[in-house]
Amino acid sequence: MKCLKEKLYKKIEQHRPRTKRLAKEYGDVVVDQVKAGQIIGGMRGIKCLISDISYLDPYEGIRYRGYTLPEVFKLLPKPEGAEMPYVEGLYYLLLTGDIPSKEQVEALIMDMNNRRIIPKYVWDVIDSFPSESHPMAILSAAVMSLERESLFNVKYRQGISKMDYWDPTYEDATNLLAKMPLIGAYIYNKLYNPEGGHRYPDPTLDLGANFAYMMGKDKPYDDVSRMYFIIHADHEAGNVSAHTGHLIASSLSDVYYAVSGMINGLAGPLHGLANQEVLRWLQGLMEKFGDNVPGEEELKKYVWDTLNSGQVIPGYGHAVLRKTDPRYMVQREFCLTHLPDDPIFKYVDALYKVVPDILKEQGKAKNPWPNVDAQSGVVQWHYGVREFDFYTVLFSIGRAIGVLSNIIWDRALGYPIERPKSITTDMLEEMVGIRKEEPEHA
Numbered sequence: 001m002k003c004l005k006e007k008l009y010k011k012i013e014q015h016r017p018r019t020k021r022l023a024k025e026y027g028d029v030v031v032d033q034v035k036a037g038q039i040i041g042g043m044r045g046i047k048c049l050i051s052d053i054s055y056l057d058p059y060e061g062i063r064y065r066g067y068t069l070p071e072v073f074k075l076l077p078k079p080e081g082a083e084m085p086y087v088e089g090l091y092y093l094l095l096t097g098d099i100p101s102k103e104q105v106e107a108l109i110m111d112m113n114n115r116r117i118i119p120k121y122v123w124d125v126i127d128s129f130p131s132e133s134h135p136m137a138i139l140s141a142a143v144m145s146l147e148r149e150s151l152f153n154v155k156y157r158q159g160i161s162k163m164d165y166w167d168p169t170y171e172d173a174t175n176l177l178a179k180m181p182l183i184g185a186y187i188y189n190k191l192y193n194p195e196g197g198h199r200y201p202d203p204t205l206d207l208g209a210n211f212a213y214m215m216g217k218d219k220p221y222d223d224v225s226r227m228y229f230i231i232h233a234d235h236e237a238g239n240v241s242a243h244t245g246h247l248i249a250s251s252l253s254d255v256y257y258a259v260s261g262m263i264n265g266l267a268g269p270l271h272g273l274a275n276q277e278v279l280r281w282l283q284g285l286m287e288k289f290g291d292n293v294p295g296e297e298e299l300k301k302y303v304w305d306t307l308n309s310g311q312v313i314p315g316y317g318h319a320v321l322r323k324t325d326p327r328y329m330v331q332r333e334f335c336l337t338h339l340p341d342d343p344i345f346k347y348v349d350a351l352y353k354v355v356p357d358i359l360k361e362q363g364k365a366k367n368p369w370p371n372v373d374a375q376s377g378v379v380q381w382h383y384g385v386r387e388f389d390f391y392t393v394l395f396s397i398g399r400a401i402g403v404l405s406n407i408i409w410d411r412a413l414g415y416p417i418e419r420p421k422s423i424t425t426d427m428l429e430e431m432v433g434i435r436k437e438e439p440e441h442a
């Protein structure tokens with residue numbers, strides 16, 4: 001794909017002196033300090049990673065290359081008659097920082113369509129899994145199995161210069177991105193639609209429309225897919241999935257290892273799996289009350305019961321955000337337009353009115369507002385994807401766009417292997433001034 005790759009190379013050449021200058025001339029400037037609470041608290045808030053792909057402001061939410069989500073949805077080119085933009089356009093934006101023209105996106109779509117062929121052994125790997133396996137485990141293994149296709153590894157063994165690492169990484173990343181929707185749809189059909197559900201991709205379609213086609217879903221599921229993959233693409237660099245991908249790739253493991261690891265990190269209920277947990281939690285509520293949303297008091301009781309049993313409210317809270325997640329709002333607006341009477345949407349909306357106040361009253365969660373996962377299952381459910389174990393696979397396809405873009409830039413800017421320092425509890429106690437007690441047996 002000459003056009004995007006050439007543009008990317010120009011951007012890389014422009015950016016390299018900035019990174020070099022920071023490292024050489026400003027390496028000793030202090031930009032943050034680390035508190036003991038951050039060391040035992042999951043490194044929360046420590047400024048120690050760099051990513052130009054996206055930035056997450058606690059009150060404003062995510063910006064991709066400086067653009068808010070509403071701006072991204074407005075500015076990126078769309079297929080004829082579609083409500084949502086091309087996913088491929090987002091990949092272009094994340095890689096270059098520029099909003100592409102429709103022609104540029106169409107050229108990229110054609111290029112990605114040529115990268116969709118999947119070796120038979122990948123289907124065999126997927127087929128070899130028992131049908132009770134979690135789709136995230138299957139996805140991770142399928143991506144891992146593709147590792148033998150890595151061009152980066154071939155070039156590395158041939159002695160490629162460090163300055164050129166980004167090039168085969170771009171090839172690997174774009175190949176993987178083109179293939180992931182096929183793998184995801186194949187997993188869905190294997191697990192939930194085994195009687196003839198599998199469809200080969202249609203080379204005339206863009207990524208979102210092709211995914212809908214392979215899932216066997218009619219319009220507007222193509223727009224749902226585009227929206228879903230775009231909002232999940234990146235959330236700056238410190239979240240578990242993005243950080244895992246970056247960390248693995250920092251040892252020069254190829255993108256297949258990195259994205260498989262990213263998928264494994266996303267599969268935790270505090271992160272990507274929260275979207276399936278939201279549906280599971282909602283079902284408990286709906287089993288009790290059916291399609292008629294109960295009154296506030298009954299909802300409040302259900303929320304308090306969950307909290308009092310020691311569980312978290314899935315889909316609420318965030319490590320960085322301190323307001324309602326704009327990714328939640330994008331989906332809420334879609335629901336208000338397309339499925340205002342959907343019973344689950346009504347539940348989700350009713351909960352939005354009671355959960356934040358309850359979390360505030362409980363006084364533990366730093367952010368009482370809903371995150372992306374509180375809404376995303378609702379949309380999928382409405383359009384017939386009701387096997388909620390599958391939802392995080394959709395998240396993974398979206399998240400791969402950001403993680404892969406970041407890895408290409410990591411290689412282009414020559415970021416080193418990641419290696420923070422750990423200390424022992426004894427050391428930390430000493431650093432904060434805790435005096436050692438006499439051992440009991442002394």
Ligand code: HAX
Nearest residue numbers: 270271272274312313314315316317318319364365366371
């Ligand atoms: N329900 C109940 N309690 C919550 C809560 C929620 N939704 N969110 C936070 N808390 C609790 C924490 O468990 C913690 O309790 P303890 O002090 O007893 O350990 C306390 O409030 C302080 O936590 P915090 O600082 O506000 O939140 P963290 O940065 O530690 O964690 C999480 C952020 C997203 C993991 C957290 O808010 C949570 O568990 N939310 C529910 C699960 C969820 O929706 N995850 C998806 C997040 C978005 C995402 O990554 N998507 O992929």
